[in-house]
Amino acid sequence: MLVKNVLHILLFIITSSAWSQQISEIVIQGNKKTKASFIRKITQVNEATKLDSLQLEQDISRLKRLPAIAHAYFQVQAKEDGSVKVVYGVEENFTIIPSANIYTTDDDEFAYRLGLYEFNGLGRNIIFGGYYQRDIYNSYGVNFRAPYLINKKTGLALNYQNLTTSEPVFLESGTADYKYNNESYELLSLYQFNFTNRVEAGINYFTENYEYKSGATSADVPQNLEVKKLLYKLIYEYNNVSSFYHYVAGFKSILNFQYVTSRDDTLPEFLIGFNDFVYYKRVGKKGNWASRLRLGIATNNDSPFAPFAVDNNLNIRGVGNTIDRGTAAIVLNTEYRHTLFEKGWFVLQGNAFVDGGSWRNPGGDFGDFSDNQNLRVYPGAGLRFIHKKIFNTIFRVDYGIGVTQNATQGFVIGIGQYF
The missing domain is CATH 3.10.20.310 (membrane protein fhac)
Known part of the structure; x- marks a missing residue:
């Protein structure tokens, strides 16, 4: 001894x-x-x-x-x-990358977003690019992000967006369709405390326009509305995720807090905060389990223009494009990814997933989370076509099928993992 x-x-x-x-x-x-x-x-x-x-x-x-x-x-x-x-x-990696997202449902709804980004500008990991979106109407945006512009801890981000979509507005007498436009200018400062903790803080000046197109009407809801707003944003991220090519393991948490001012009582000022808890685990040599839990809450204004949306691109694959809104949200996405084939730079992954969530109605209470009309569960499956030497070149195809009340089904196609 x-x-x-x-x-x-x-x-x-x-x-x-x-x-x-x-x-x-x-x-x-x-x-x-x-x-x-x-x-x-x-x-x-x-x-x-x-x-x-x-x-x-x-x-x-x-x-x-x-x-x-x-x-x-x-x-x-x-x-x-x-x-x-x-x-x-x-x-x-090769870093001049196109982006693409396509959304469909069984009611023939179709939307897409195409973009092109450079992720290593000037050889200093400066991100610059833009996108075009067609979702009934035309939209576009330009983004600049330089996390290490000043030193190894401090950077800057600038974003411009002109987003136009068809938005359902849910009234007591039924659903109305509005043409919605949001033109915004955003400035963010970026700071890394250490290897695992970083923060973003900044301001967003934007103008919202609502134009009535069809459907139900209400004397309390204007058919045309234009409001200028200021949004103060704070994002805090804890990231302890490690990667080996397309495999990831670890935990990260992203808190997003916003305070939005308004000059119109129809769209009053409000607070909104949500946190994404994301966990990745390697399973054997070829498997990866991934889960994301989003908890969100906002000022509970009784307004048809509530901030949390139920949407293909955001949270529930197969559900459709902005089919409902709420002032609080609980969403869980979980999936198992398995490498089916790998040779050289190419990887084919299969995945099986379950997306589920529920929302609080505008002006409602937390009992709304258990209401069958607000609960949505969508299992599904998909494929991932991965290029190991081109950044974020993961072409994904998912098909979600609803198993809850008034369910739909449809494809969600895009670049990059869903989360």
């Missing part, structure tokens, strides 16, 4: 000595588009630090999270003078 303890102590001393060596050289290899100076800027380890395995592992995880990097690794090489050389190796 004494000999065993002595051996453990000696092993600890030898290991500690090895990891206390001075770093005298750092080499970046494998990068073609990504600037080596950028990689040095955002990593912790430099020539002035001693060798630290935890810092090296965090640097690799940070690099793997970048859109430009498909995979990263490190090597430690001893030098004759007793110091060490650290080599960071990266495998880059």
Whole structure:
């Protein structure tokens, strides 16, 4: 027993000595588009630090999270003078990526969004691009995001959107169809506290227009309405998710809090907050279980223009495009992804999912969550066609089938995992 303890102590001393060596050289290899100076800027380890395995592992995880990097690794090489050389190796993604999302239901409803984005602008992981959407009406938007614009912790985001859709407005006498337009300008500051915690804060100035098209009417609800608003936004994210190509594991939580001011009593000011809890788990060598729980609540105004929507693209696959609204929401998405075929850069995944949720009616109470008319459950299945060396090139096709009251069914097609 004494000999065993002595051996453990000696092993600890030898290991500690090895990891206390001075770093005298750092080499970046494998990068073609990504600037080596950028990689040095955002990593912790430099020539002035001693060798630290935890810092090296965090640097690799940070690099793997970048859109430009498909995979990263490190090597430690001893030098004759007793110091060490650290080599960071990266495998880059192709980062000029088209985006596409298509939504259909069994009532022949069809909508799509197409876009093009550069995820590694100037070799410094600056994201820039835009989209066009056709959902009865035309919409478009432009986005700029530079998380490391100022230093390794501080960045900036700018967004413009001109969104026009056909929105159902739910009245006591029935449903009305309105042409809805939202033109917005957004400025966000981005800050990373550490490896797992970051925050976004900013302001959004926007104008909302509602134009009555058909359906039920109400003396209390105007047929034409234009309101200018200010939205103050705060996003806090805890992210402890690690990845190996298309496999992910870990937990993250994203809190989104907004305060919206208004100049019209028909669309009064309100508070809204929601939190996404996301958990990923590897299952064997080829499986991945993924779950997302969204809890949301807003000021309970008795207004037909409630903030939480039931929608194909947001929460329930197969349900349709904005079929209901509420002032609070509970949504659970869970799915099992399994690699069916993998060779070189190509991966074919299959998945089986269940999307379910319920909403509080505008002006209602929390008992609305148990109302059969508000509860929706949609199981389904889909396929994922994955390119391992092009960022976010996961072409997904899902088909959801409702099993609750007044259910629909339909395809949801897009780029990237649903969550």
